Amino acid sequence: MIAQNVAFWIFAGVIAVGAIRVVTTRNLVHAVLFLIAVLLGTAAEFFLLGGEFVGWVQVLIYVGAIAVLFIFGIIVTRAPMTPGEYDNDQRLAAVLAALLLFGVLTLMLVDAFGDKEIKLADDLLAVGRTGTVGDSIFRTFVVPFEVVSMLLLAALVGAVAIARRD
Amino acid sequence: MLRNAWLIPLLPALSFVAILLFGKRLPRKGAELGVGAVGASFVLACAAAWQWIDKVEGATGKAEGLAAFGKGMLGGEGGEHAEAVVAPVTRAFTWWQNGNVEFKVGIAIDGLAVMMMFVVTLVSFLIHIYSTSYMEGDRRFTHFYALLSLFTASMLLLVVADNTVELLVGWELVGLCSFVLIGHWWEEKPNADAAVKAFLTTRVGDVGLMIGIVVLFFAAGTFDIQAINGQALEGEVGHTLLLVASACLLAGIIGKSGQFPLHTWLPDAMAGPTPVSALIHAATMVVAGVYLGARLFPVFFEGFSIDGGTINVMALVGGVTIIIGAVLAFVQRDIKKVLAYSTISQLGYMVMGLGVGAWVAAVFHLFTHAFFKALLFLGAGSVSHSGSHHSFDMKNDMGGLRKFMPITFWTFLIGSLALAGIFPFAGFWSKDEILATAGENEFTFFVVVGLIGALMTAAYMTRCVYLTFFGEYRGHGEPHESPRAITVPLVVLAGFSVVAGFLNASAFDVEKFKEWVEPTVAFPLLEHPEFELAGALLALTVALLGILIGYAYWFRNLGPHGITERNRAARVGYTFLENKYYLDALYENVIVGSIKGAIARASYWVNQRVIDGAVNGVAAGAAQVGRFAYDVVDQQGVDGAVNGIAVSAGETGGLLRYVQSGRVQRYALMLFAAVALLSLALFIFN
């Protein structure tokens, strides 16, 4: 137990710091890097919870594709690589709103889930096995799967359509 | 015909319109329409008279028609007449009703109306014929005939009227026609002035007439003449009211019939053409007043207590008029003016006759006077037309004309004798009857006045005849007899002047006029004097005396000629007469002048300063209030509130505007904050 807890806390710290830095840094590229840190930390949490397939997909897709996409976006929008002011004038209100939201959520979560625990047993691994997940996708959730692929197609075409020069 | 007597005024009215529309294009310039229409009216009037006489004779049980006429004239059987009640023939329809006041148009034909219609149509007819020659080549010949027709129609309307309003309409219309016709040659200012004077002077009297009619309406509750008369006699109307009404109506009579003090317009009215003077100011219009008095006699009878034998206003006015008219006739150079004053004097006789209760006599005098006065005027016109080169000045342009104009001379002489009251001409019978009735009713004062008047009448007519027809011709033209169109009417009228008197020759016990004309319905019982030879002889003697005096003074040149140069009192008196008792000066300079001058100025001042000042002050005050309301109440108060609301709305909008900044992140902020709050709320309250 202790090992998982420690691991959890370490990765939680990474995530927290990374997230805060994402939203506060003045350097776009740093923001991307910190985002990558957050994403990796999240993947680690997934592994911790026995979701090996999801974790690897997270790394592959998010870090490998999406973060790269972000870098491309920065390049294409000629964003300055130098530090700049990226906060708008509702920072204070946003902080307050975020804090409020966090408070409310925490309150509700604590109230709802109190002392519930995740039992770490062997059957946990069985849940997150690739085979299980695959089974579930192609059996129970095959229709949403197909729909999502359609969605990807639409997004692909849409992105091209939006961004083309004519 | 009696029921259709409305045709009699209608025909001349139609001819008036027709002449105005077509007259100028006709070969005789409208004269033929006028003569034809009035001629037709005359025929109808004769028919109406015939039917009425028939009715009266039939009602008294005597023989009918021509036999009655003849028998009556010859004295009848024993002279017994039963007094039967013969009601007037009436026909009316209501043309307007307002509440319980009814305004009717109708006719009431009785002996008086029939007699008047006969006289009016006959005289008008003769004058229409006369004018074809007299007014030949006149600048407004057609117009003249149109107005003659209108006048005839109006006079007839007045005569047949069965209610006071209709009578008033006719009255006013004849006044209007008189005004227009007097001013026929209005290009010369004196003529226009005379017309205005006539109109305004009679207007003064008309005010009294209108007030009187209104008083009678409120007293009797109706405009119907017969009803009013009946109520007056029955005593249903208070005596004071009747007195007031009579006095007001008397004012109308004074104005229209040229009584003192409103007689001043009549002599000036001679500025009109002679046919006009003959028709309007001798025979017809001026007797409208007397007609009014005769028609509404019960009102006067009760109002002035004519029964009593005490001197009343009506008789007094008439009596004074007799004298002043006669006296002024002596100092005139203009032959028409002599006749005008004579008319004033004779009208005085008629009014005095009514005032002493001699109804039949007064009306009979009206009847006879119409003939011989019209005759005299037409004769004067004939003289001026052919004798004195269109001048009326006796002293300068006439004289000795009997050699040149025999027909005119003899007819004029007959007329003068009739006027003077010489037996057997018409005037004798009528004038004598007035005096006899006055004596009978114990109005001795008025008998004396009447006799003096008769004396003077005879005298001034002698003067007039002498100056015109005797002596040497002093004029500048070539006198000759007038054409037939002029002389024939003269002869006709002369004939009437001779025989008309015999209709009521009480000496021969003939009282046809009285029987036919005197109303038997709604009429007081009057005394009719028996013929007194003494009285008649007295009157005749007086008249002959007058002629004698005139003859002596002028024909024979006896008497105090040239006294005005020698005697200052005489000269003062003569000047006084020449200036017409300074009445004209009084009226025009004093009364009118002061009104025009000082009073008008004073009223103007009051109007401008006081009245306008008050009005302007109120207006200024209102403007002030308005300004206050505008500035304070409206601009600051109301607008302030309104603007305040608008401003606050604007400001609120301005504030709310920030919500819609268009920036998506702002929206997102609000969204998340709201979600947080809502879920918190949900969490707390669940």
Added chain:
Amino acid sequence: MLLNQFLILSAFLFCTGVYGVLARRNGVLVLMSVELMLNAVNINLVAFSAYGRDVAGQVFALFIITIAAAEVGVGLAIVLLIFRNMNSPDLDRIDQLKG
């Protein structure tokens, strides 16, 4: 391990993402913040999947990842378009809906 650990961690991550969405001026940064939020949800789902021994949670997380990828693609295309029109990626400039 407590379930709540993961949940509160995810809440924290989510709120950070909210802050970033609200307070960042650059469109790319906003998208990154959105990614943070999505990740937070993923953590949530997987935690519940582990707690309830139900694989559906992980399947959902997979779907979300996919959709996030699509969304980033389209989102960046839009940001590119904005950049082309305004010559600046500054989101504050977009206020055509201003009332």
